[in-house]
Amino acid sequence: xxxxxxxxxxxxxxxxxxxxxxxxxxxxxxxxxxxxxxxxxxxxxxxxxxxxxxxxxxxxxxxxxxxxxxxxxxxxxxxxxxxxxxxxxxxxxxxxxxxxxxxxxxxxxxxxx
Amino acid sequence: xxxxxxxxxxxxxxxxxxxxxxxxxxxxxxxxxxxxxxxxxxxxxxxxxxxxxxxxxxxxxxxxxxxxxxxxxxxxxxxxxxxxxxxxxxxxxxxxxxxxxxxxxxxxxxxxxx
Numbered sequence: 349x350x351x352x353x354x355x356x357x358x359x360x361x362x363x364x365x366x367x368x369x370x371x372x373x374x375x376x377x378x379x380x381x382x383x384x385x386x387x388x389x390x391x392x393x394x395x396x397x398x399x400x401x402x403x404x405x406x407x408x409x410x411x412x413x414x415x416x417x418x419x420x421x422x423x424x425x426x427x428x429x430x431x432x433x434x435x436x437x438x439x440x441x442x443x444x445x446x447x448x449x450x451x452x453x454x455x456x457x458x459x460x461x
Numbered sequence: 462x463x464x465x466x467x468x469x470x471x472x473x474x475x476x477x478x479x480x481x482x483x484x485x486x487x488x489x490x491x492x493x494x495x496x497x498x499x500x501x502x503x504x505x506x507x508x509x510x511x512x513x514x515x516x517x518x519x520x521x522x523x524x525x526x527x528x529x530x531x532x533x534x535x536x537x538x539x540x541x542x543x544x545x546x547x548x549x550x551x552x553x554x555x556x557x558x559x560x561x562x563x564x565x566x567x568x569x570x571x572x573x574x575x
Contacts, residue, residue, distance in 0.1 A: 381563075385566075391569055392463075393569075395563060439504065448517055449496075
């Protein structure tokens, strides 16, 4: 079974600094997608970034980038120039072809002014 | 705004009752997914519909059922409600059955069972 592990229940970062959230997953598949979703206090689930497993290049979206290590089954999220609006729960998710999405337990990110 | 709508936003009911949650996917999306987010279980996949047909089931209780209608909106029916069913229920939609699609989430329905 595919599992997603986020080992950091809580993280804190100073405004304008950089923070990295960790995620590992377990799978025997070669084709899959990985995602980071953000859930602010409004509880809306917002897609931050996604990575196709067959792509070696790490995905980037503005201040958000990932470090995808396929062999190590690691998928970390780096947030640069952190802003107060980045404060939220961050969920790492895995999806295999035609399957449902599996989520990690989440990391609560606090941004200090 | 993801383009996925869910109604109602909040629902308060009593144990033993039955409720229906509604989801309208993004325009053009054929797939609808339902998830349950509770404090102790995290985000759990319940069920997936594609163009009116059930495609996959996750940790969905027998007391729960869902369907997707010809206009592609979906309803999640929860019956014989228990206190433990209190949770945030999300609907998500995507544009294709294949794994290349991304799921976009609605704002959720918060269910409180008293």
